[in-house]
Amino acid sequence: MITRIYHGDSGEKLREIADDAVDLIITSPPYADQRKNTYGGISPDQYVEWFSPISLQLLRILKPTGTFILNIKEKVVNGERSTYVMELVLTMRKQGWLWTEEFIWHKKNCYPGKWPNRFRDAWERLIQFNKSRKFNMYQEAVMVPMGDWANARLKNLSATDKTRDPSKVGSGFGKKIANWLEREKAYPTNVLHLATECGNRGHSAAFPEELPEWFIQLFTREDDTVLDPFMGSGTTVLVAQRMRRNAIGIDIVSDYCEMARSRLRPVQLSLFTPEDGYEEAQF
Amino acid sequence: MITRIYHGDSGEKLREIADDAVDLIITSPPYADQRKNTYGGISPDQYVEWFSPISLQLLRILKPTGTFILNIKEKVVNGERSTYVMELVLTMRKQGWLWTEEFIWHKKNCYPGKWPNRFRDAWERLIQFNKSRKFNMYQEAVMVPMGDWANARLKNLSATDKTRDPSKVGSGFGKKIANWLEREKAYPTNVLHLATECGNRGHSAAFPEELPEWFIQLFTREDDTVLDPFMGSGTTVLVAQRMRRNAIGIDIVSDYCEMARSRLRPVQLSLFTPEDGYEEAQF
DNA sequence: GTTCCGCATGAATCGATAG
DNA sequence: ACTATCGATTCATGCGGAA
Numbered sequence A, B: 001m002i003t004r005i006y007h008g009d010s011g012e013k014l015r016e017i018a019d020d021a022v023d024l025i026i027t028s029p030p031y032a033d034q035r036k037n038t039y040g041g042i043s044p045d046q047y048v049e050w051f052s053p054i055s056l057q058l059l060r061i062l063k064p065t066g067t068f069i070l071n072i073k074e075k076v077v078n079g080e081r082s083t084y085v086m087e088l089v090l091t092m093r094k095q096g097w098l099w100t101e102e103f104i105w106h107k108k109n110c111y112p113g114k115w116p117n118r119f120r121d122a123w124e125r126l127i128q129f130n131k132s133r134k135f136n137m138y139q140e141a142v143m144v145p146m147g148d149w150a151n152a153r154l155k156n157l158s159a160t161d162k163t164r165d166p167s168k169v170g171s172g173f174g175k176k177i178a179n180w181l182e183r184e185k186a187y188p189t190n191v192l193h194l195a196t197e198c199g200n201r202g203h204s205a206a207f208p209e210e211l212p213e214w215f216i217q218l219f220t221r222e223d224d225t226v227l228d229p230f231m232g233s234g235t236t237v238l239v240a241q242r243m244r245r246n247a248i249g250i251d252i253v254s255d256y257c258e259m260a261r262s263r264l265r266p267v268q269l270s271l272f273t274p275e276d277g278y279e280e281a282q283f
Numbered sequence C: 001g002t003t004c005c006g007c008a009t010g011a012a013t014c015g016a017t018a019g
Numbered sequence D: 001a002c003t004a005t006c007g008a009t010t011c012a013t014g015c016g017g018a019a
Helices: A010-016 A044-061 A084-095 A148-154 A172-182 A210-219 A235-242 A254-271 B010-016 B044-061 B084-095 B172-184 B210-219 B235-242 B254-271
Strands: A002-007 A022-027 A062-072 A098-107 A123-130 A191-194 A225-228 A246-251 A277-281 B002-007 B022-027 B062-072 B098-107 B123-130 B191-194 B225-228 B246-251 B277-281
Touching (some): A010 A044, A010 A246, A022 A210, A044 A062, A044 A084, A062 A098, A062 A210, A084 A098, A084 B084, A098 B098, A210 A225, A210 A235, A225 A235, A235 A246, B002 B235, B002 B254, B010 B246, B022 B210, B044 B062, B062 B098, B084 B098, B084 B123, B210 B225, B210 B235, B225 B235, B235 B246, B235 B254
Parallel strands (some): A002 A277, A022 A062, A022 A225, A098 A191, A225 A246, B002 B277, B225 B246
Antiparallel strands (some): A062 A123, A098 A123, B062 B123, B098 B123
């Protein structure tokens, strides 16, 4: 298991990665015109033009069974939502990407504020792209407890019913009970309810660890490889390493690389087995 | 206060409506390839072409201060999400519409099912378009109790709840009440949590009454005019009438017009004042 | 009168089968 | 091959009848 941190521009560094090498790409690129002081601020007009060569590289290095999750939200420009996200999706489809799904990240504690013609923005897009129609998805890994329905009805089952003699399994009644119990968990939907992280860690767009964790559970297994080409403070890489996935993080800001490295080291020391490695590149 | 029901094609009937006559358009047009038996089913390829002339008419009849809420969701075609909604937004902007905002309707009880590469779809788009950057928005009318927005049932917000006693305005006591209200209530976000109506309530409606009610509260006042060019069973028109707004409903299916008419009549008889009118056109 | 349980019902999606 | 139709899958909700 290897964790690699690259310092540099994604458009450049991605070329050093081999074809079909990555199982999951999950990233939150700098939004248009945001975070000017760190990333230089890409204007909405130029956003697609800026991102296209990168998405082309990502298409090359992703395994045919892999998935790309893009966390993005269009900003308001002159009273209107910008259309660069839509244009980006259309452009990426022309590159060969399949637009499989769009998850919604509902931010329970969204940014406060009040405007005369607008409410607070409490959601972001998590756009799923794939290279082919057959991709790896481990749905059982992210099942959630059912709603009140099951709880309300299961509570009536007596303890003896639940611990019924296994020999009874196969009889009508025993079978039925087993079916009930299996229904305690349900598959989730394409709407994620997560709070944004409060402790900001110095990075301006840190998302909560639960977000990469959920997608890493869903789309990878142990020893698979996860990439974040806009690593920031390194949340995705950190979570991937903790979950025993190979991880690659890239960021153009050296301070972020340093921060990610400092968050990774202790974990590495305590958990890595001898064959595991840790590589720092281009510092 | 007048409620009008038109039977016919929206592309045709909208021409009979004057310029700048409507304060709020809220509708849920037939989704591509959906509702084939009733609406004929527009293919995803032809969707923009089909809707463009209608949105052009809507632009003409909307007041400059008015708002257009479009409820829509792209379906999956051959494993991919269709792009016709994105293309529609881009096309409508070229027509002169402003894409002001996109609300998310989180459907708590979405359609069930299980597939190897996809979770259940639990959200729909509520895309807000405007004719100009200055539009009417009455944010106080939809404030919700502090705490979980999902628990605040919108149906509890009756019209009388929002009309403050005029005698209290200006007095110290009234001011204090206002302060209390400000403390107890918060502005909502752009994510709405509503369950769809199941068919057990006698009629099956595309969306729950709370949905048009919320937007009617937010974007109109009494005696304003609300339009639904794809009326269906008439939920929007019914709610608008109950909230003492003028309402116009159009549908190409005569059975739906009949259903809407039957839902409207009893309300009209019990609530209308003498100067109110009810008009049935083109049955 | 409560509470509880059975049941029908969705603006869904995939894969297999049929023309 | 390419489209049209069908069955299977699945879960929150509210109504009606039962305990």
